Amino acid sequence: MENNLKKVDIIFEVDDKCTPLEVLDKTLKRSADDIILDLIDSGLKGRGGAGFPTGLKWKFTRNESGDVKYVICNADEGEPGTFKDREILDRVPEKIFAGMTICGYVVGAKEGYIYLRGEYNFLLKNLMKKLEDFNNALKKRNIDFRIFFKSGSGAYVCGEESALFESMEGKRGEPRNKPPYPTVAGYNSKPTVINNVETLVYTTMICHMGPERFKALGTSDSRGSKVFSVSGDTPIPGIYELELGMPLHEFVNEFGDGDTKAVQVGGASGHCVPRKKFNDTIIGFEGIPTGGSMMIFNSSRSMYNVLHDYLEFFTEESCGQCTPCRVGCQQLLKGIEAVKRGERPPAYLDDLKKLTGTMKIAAKCGLGQSVGNPFNSIIDNFREEIIY
Amino acid sequence: MSKYLVNLKINNMPIAVEEGTTILEAAKKLNFRIPTLCNHPDLTVAGNCRVCVVEVKGARLLAAACATPVSEGMEVFTNSEKVRVSRKHIVELLLSEHNADCTKCFKNGHCELQDLSSEYRIGDHVFLDLVRPESKIQDISSPSIVKDDSKCIRCQRCVRTCAELQGVSALAVVNKGDHQKISTFLNKPMHEVVCTNCGQCINRCPTGALTERNYIEEVWNALYDPSKFVVVQTAPATRIALGEDLGIPVGERVTGKMVSSLKKLGFNKVLDTDFTADLTIMEEGTELLTRLKRALVDKDEKVVLPMMTSCSPGWIKFQEHMYSDMLENLSTCKSPQQMFGAVAKTYYADKINIKAQDMIVVSIMPCVAKKFECERPEMRDSGYQDVDYVLTTRELAMMIKQAGIDFNKLEEAHYDSILGESSGAAVIFGATGGVMEAALRTAYEIVTGREVPFTNLNIQPVRGMEGIKDATIKIKNVKPEWSFLEGVDLHVAIAHGLANARQLMEKVRKGEAAYHFIEVMGCPGGCLGGGGQPIPTSPEIRKKRTEAIYQEDEDMPIRKSHENPEVVEIYKEFLGEPLSHKSHDLLHTHYKPRKRY
Numbered sequence: 013m014e015n016n017l018k019k020v021d022i023i024f025e026v027d028d029k030c031t032p033l034e035v036l037d038k039t040l041k042r043s044a045d046d047i048i049l050d051l052i053d054s055g056l057k058g059r060g061g062a063g064f065p066t067g068l069k070w071k072f073t074r075n076e077s078g079d080v081k082y083v084i085c086n087a088d089e090g091e092p093g094t095f096k097d098r099e100i101l102d103r104v105p106e107k108i109f110a111g112m113t114i115c116g117y118v119v120g121a122k123e124g125y126i127y128l129r130g131e132y133n134f135l136l137k138n139l140m141k142k143l144e145d146f147n148n149a150l151k152k153r154n155i156d157f158r159i160f161f162k163s164g165s166g167a168y169v170c171g172e173e174s175a176l177f178e179s180m181e182g183k184r185g186e187p188r189n190k191p192p193y194p195t196v197a198g199y200n201s202k203p204t205v206i207n208n209v210e211t212l213v214y215t216t217m218i219c220h221m222g223p224e225r226f227k228a229l230g231t232s233d234s235r236g237s238k239v240f241s242v243s244g245d246t247p248i249p250g251i252y253e254l255e256l257g258m259p260l261h262e263f264v265n266e267f268g269d270g271d272t273k274a275v276q277v278g279g280a281s282g283h284c285v286p287r288k289k290f291n292d293t294i295i296g297f298e299g300i301p302t303g304g305s306m307m308i309f310n311s312s313r314s315m316y317n318v319l320h321d322y323l324e325f326f327t328e329e330s331c332g333q334c335t336p337c338r339v340g341c342q343q344l345l346k347g348i349e350a351v352k353r354g355e356r357p358p359a360y361l362d363d364l365k366k367l368t369g370t371m372k373i374a375a376k377c378g379l380g381q382s383v384g385n386p387f388n389s390i391i392d393n394f395r396e397e398i399i400y
Numbered sequence: 401m402s403k404y405l406v407n408l409k410i411n412n413m414p415i416a417v418e419e420g421t422t423i424l425e426a427a428k429k430l431n432f433r434i435p436t437l438c439n440h441p442d443l444t445v446a447g448n449c450r451v452c453v454v455e456v457k458g459a460r461l462l463a464a465a466c467a468t469p470v471s472e473g474m475e476v477f478t479n480s481e482k483v484r485v486s487r488k489h490i491v492e493l494l495l496s497e498h499n500a501d502c503t504k505c506f507k508n509g510h511c512e513l514q515d516l517s518s519e520y521r522i523g524d525h526v527f528l529d530l531v532r533p534e535s536k537i538q539d540i541s542s543p544s545i546v547k548d549d550s551k552c553i554r555c556q557r558c559v560r561t562c563a564e565l566q567g568v569s570a571l572a573v574v575n576k577g578d579h580q581k582i583s584t585f586l587n588k589p590m591h592e593v594v595c596t597n598c599g600q601c602i603n604r605c606p607t608g609a610l611t612e613r614n615y616i617e618e619v620w621n622a623l624y625d626p627s628k629f630v631v632v633q634t635a636p637a638t639r640i641a642l643g644e645d646l647g648i649p650v651g652e653r654v655t656g657k658m659v660s661s662l663k664k665l666g667f668n669k670v671l672d673t674d675f676t677a678d679l680t681i682m683e684e685g686t687e688l689l690t691r692l693k694r695a696l697v698d699k700d701e702k703v704v705l706p707m708m709t710s711c712s713p714g715w716i717k718f719q720e721h722m723y724s725d726m727l728e729n730l731s732t733c734k735s736p737q738q739m740f741g742a743v744a745k746t747y748y749a750d751k752i753n754i755k756a757q758d759m760i761v762v763s764i765m766p767c768v769a770k771k772f773e774c775e776r777p778e779m780r781d782s783g784y785q786d787v788d789y790v791l792t793t794r795e796l797a798m799m800i801k802q803a804g805i806d807f808n809k810l811e812e813a814h815y816d817s818i819l820g821e822s823s824g825a826a827v828i829f830g831a832t833g834g835v836m837e838a839a840l841r842t843a844y845e846i847v848t849g850r851e852v853p854f855t856n857l858n859i860q861p862v863r864g865m866e867g868i869k870d871a872t873i874k875i876k877n878v879k880p881e882w883s884f885l886e887g888v889d890l891h892v893a894i895a896h897g898l899a900n901a902r903q904l905m906e907k908v909r910k911g912e913a914a915y916h917f918i919e920v921m922g923c924p925g926g927c928l929g930g931g932g933q934p935i936p937t938s939p940e941i942r943k944k945r946t947e948a949i950y951q952e953d954e955d956m957p958i959r960k961s962h963e964n965p966e967v968v969e970i971y972k973e974f975l976g977e978p979l980s981h982k983s984h985d986l987l988h989t990h991y992k993p994r995k996r997y
Contacts, residue, residue: 189445189447189464189467189468191468326577328577328578328579329576330576330578330580331576331577332554332575332576332578332579332580333448333554333573334447334450335448335490335493335553336450336493338578339494339496339530341578342497343493343496343527343528346528346530347527347528367493367527369485370486370490373453373462373482374450374453374462374489376447376450376464381461
């Protein structure tokens, strides 16, 4: 079968002639406004999943007054099925450090923090050594910016940016009310840029190669490439950097095992796409966006079990502060169990779908707002598997 | 600099409000009520219950009205289809994790969740019942507070109260997701943790998750027992708030009606804690002057200053936990409630020829910490438990209702005598700064022979709702026996609410504050904002109660504690003089250090 799937090598590319520090050196010779223009021109959107234009985020933060600002790298990679940041942190950390330093230069921050998922602490030994070298290099260059690590403690919700700030400040990891947004009041209530690991590497690479090469990839809504974490029923699980905007069927042709029944795009909080929709589904911001997780299920999998696992996960990982999420998740989980056992009629699933409508618009943060994604897409496409 | 105005529309009605105003506040100005649960006028905004969600035109998400500031051109809808559906869902969700046995709940009829449920006509629960059986086991370890997790809706008002107003944080959020709950350090029972029993959490709990330990049945049993002689004492702040629970507007004084209702309930004698408040001034004022003399004349290095008041049992327990190195600063005086119990079961029992073991002393208090206080082992100086039962202002209102008394139509009655006479100085014990003012009225006069130099005896500098107040009184032209105080500047400070108390204590501990005398009340506003007072509470409500207290003072024929004839009498007949041996036996106590956790 013909396959146009385009593999890309930007994130992990090693260019001995231009190290991340050298990228930094040449970039810091440019004006902050030029760097922002390049980022906006590149069309880079946040790679954590929400897809906010990176150049704008930096611009807003730069425009805030105040002496103290922060750059935070969100390395709290917790979305089930996502494991690309781990690889990036392990293989090309200097590109992350460089991206953070460029950001610090652009917005006027002197401190950067990498909030590392607690489960990734095993990476720290290697990372700390490299960070020390990098910080020393900054010192030698008289660049007034230092990077530090903070470790998370295992709560999924701390990947939500405002919960992450709370956690960094030593408080319970609970999302804040918005506004204010991080660009105005983030860590320690100061203007803050918070970017995903992968996003920061792309900023370094766009500064290195210019926006053109990046822009040439992808579609008008989804510029560039993206690192995917491919798992599930595939003979070749792993990390792949692919052009954005690909049709899902091409992805399945490449990675599926020939018996693919559904792909969960975007992790537990993403959407489940059944085989019949592979042809019409684009992976990108104009179709189904993803933070990188692609979970492939073949016909041996029970979609009830899949959904049940996801709901168990959210029930446990909700921070618990807001009603729609804390109680809603429990009702969805217990609800499908009750339907399965015949204690509630199949039509109860429709009541629960309405409930996800409330969760989507009334929950305090993205966690509760997105539980309806897997719920509705699995119920709508595999209703019989849930009921019987 | 004035803030600028923001124009918006709410339900198509235009309004301009100051920048920074929330949608909730703006809607209120247009007379649109948006329901809330986690919001409270005394606390920071949480935005976690989501009951107040509203639709903002063009926004992907509903906005929490309590947490969202208005913006220019905003169009808000408070009752659109989306809003109604979501809000109803949210109430249904809350009910699904709430042990809704409303008819058996102490808060039945006073529950904000019940009101919302009723408002939205939530019928049979749509959703599954999520109440965990283990959550139905109430924590009744504390003599003051009952904690029932099965009623908790996780609004975190109690957590914010305990942290923000009281600086105690005995209650905190633990766990996440479906296991999230409000708990204590290591999930210990309430009486084993740093809880001060102030009960401010009770005042702000929207449901029945936190309530006072109630002793209504015990008191009825005592009243019905012919072998018992039941006397009741009423704290200063009860008389200006009881009416709120009985259909009378906030700030209206009901002293006479309250006395009348207590007589109708069957108490053998209706007496006044204000009497022992006056007695407290005699003892505590003398203690202060004695400490000052030891410091200034005897140069006694062991004397501890500043001296601190000891009327508020929540404050005392706070100090025992948090500043146990400063227990010597506390006045050794018992609180007025406990002085009353000790005097009632000795001096008074003798006078009226009743055996102490046949006497039951009941207190009506604005406080739930008093329930703990009366059970302290130190409080048995009469040979019996000096005070047997403490009822909150709220519990008294319930008893009045149970007895079928039409409170509004009651005649005004007077306290019985003796132990019923009091001064205006005593009644202001109920407001922050009141003990200080009462003490100054007496001490200044003892030392100088003149009244305090303030118009109408009202010492304005120590009044008001500021968290920490301080004042300096210059002492001049003293009587010969007090010559050591000539020209002395007496520095005093007042704090109310334990978070403020903590700030003040930190200053004292660091030596940044050279005060002679400090008054601390555990609750915001003083006793009038106590944990046993009618619910709801807010800065406005406490302001009205304060005005009522000071009015009560001004209307009293006697304004100074040392002029209370019954106080003069008890010294002549029984105690001898302040700080006498007998006083020490009955009216003074000691404190014990407690753990920080």
